[in-house]
Amino acid sequence: MSTFTIDTSTSRATPSPVPGKRMTAPAIRARKADFHTEQPIVMLTAYTMRMAQLLDPHCDMLLVGDSLGQVIYGLPSTIPVTMEMMCAHGAAVVRGSWHALVGVDMPFGSYEASPAQAFECASRIMKETGCAAVKLEGGEAMAPTIQFLTERGIPVIGHVGLTPQAVNILGGYGARGKEQKEADKIARDAKAVSDAGAFCIVVEGVMEQIATEVARSVVTPIIGIGASAECDGQVLVTEDMLGLFERTPRFVKRFDDLASRIGEAAAAYASEVRERSFPTADQTYRPKG
Ligand code: KIV
Numbered sequence: 001m002s003t004f005t006i007d008t009s010t011s012r013a014t015p016s017p018v019p020g021k022r023m024t025a026p027a028i029r030a031r032k033a034d035f036h037t038e039q040p041i042v043m044l045t046a047y048t049m050r051m052a053q054l055l056d057p058h059c060d061m062l063l064v065g066d067s068l069g070q071v072i073y074g075l076p077s078t079i080p081v082t083m084e085m086m087c088a089h090g091a092a093v094v095r096g097s098w099h100a101l102v103g104v105d106m107p108f109g110s111y112e113a114s115p116a117q118a119f120e121c122a123s124r125i126m127k128e129t130g131c132a133a134v135k136l137e138g139g140e141a142m143a144p145t146i147q148f149l150t151e152r153g154i155p156v157i158g159h160v161g162l163t164p165q166a167v168n169i170l171g172g173y174g175a176r177g178k179e180q181k182e183a184d185k186i187a188r189d190a191k192a193v194s195d196a197g198a199f200c201i202v203v204e205g206v207m208e209q210i211a212t213e214v215a216r217s218v219v220t221p222i223i224g225i226g227a228s229a230e231c232d233g234q235v236l237v238t239e240d241m242l243g244l245f246e247r248t249p250r251f252v253k254r255f256d257d258l259a260s261r262i263g264e265a266a267a268a269y270a271s272e273v274r275e276r277s278f279p280t281a282d283q284t285y286r287p288k289g
Contacts, residue, residue, distance in 0.1 A: 041233025139189020
């Protein structure tokens with residue numbers, strides 16, 4: 001059953017403020033022409049309805065990343081993330097947005113076995129969430145799958161460089177492409193994913209020069225994360241850039257310090273409850289008149 005329709009009877013799920021057109025995959029793809037993107041593509045992750053509402057006016061794309069495994073569920077990696085998690089959070093983000101294109105990550109194990117497996121899982125994600133694209137990790141090896149999905153109506157966001165679902169092969173989350181052989185492989189991966197029809201490609205955690213070269217040589221928009229300012233767009237994990245975590249990768253810039261501010265608000269609440277100074281007359285129900 002579809003779960004993505006906005007439920008206007010739910011008090012916190014506001015309907016579209018402006019019934020308008022969402023950003024589309026062809027519109028994102030068309031941002032890059034002659035290897036150049038005039039207006040960089042803005043992407044952030046979102047996992048919940050309310051965060052989607054807050055981010056949507058500022059973003060071209062919202063990514064329901066499988067990073068939710070760590071950020072929301074406290075898992076050690078993205079490996080244990082399930083289809084059910086991605087579908088539930090994807091539907092919430094679609095409900096909370098009206099402008100940005102919503103892309104949903106395909107979880108580990110849902111697409112690697114065959115193009116047919118990928119189509120089955122990607123179509124389920126699209127039906128259950130209402131999202132307009134899926135993202136999957138991998139380069140040359142995944143190109144036939146990306147082509148299979150794209151030719152069957154499923155827009156695909158590629159993801160090369162540091163691919164967190166491959167952490168057990170890579171041996172960690174360090175920057176990729178320090179050696180020429182690996183740098184060449186990343187460039188080949190990006191080209192293969194582009195040729196296969198991905199409408200944009202996330203390039204994560206690579207040496208700056210590789211990302212710059214890939215952005216300049218691949219026709220598809222390159223969205224960087226820990227990559228290069230020369231990319232055609234940027235993405236960050238929202239909770240990282242809001243400063244909710246003490247430990248983040250080096251490439252994260254904290255645009256706020258929400259962890260401290262939440263701590264301060266919780267401490268103020270706790271002390272007012274303990275002093276019985278909350279709730280006051282403003283927050284209690286009394287007979288009128
Ligand atoms: O899972 C995720 O959030 C991602 C982004 C970091 C690109 O893949």
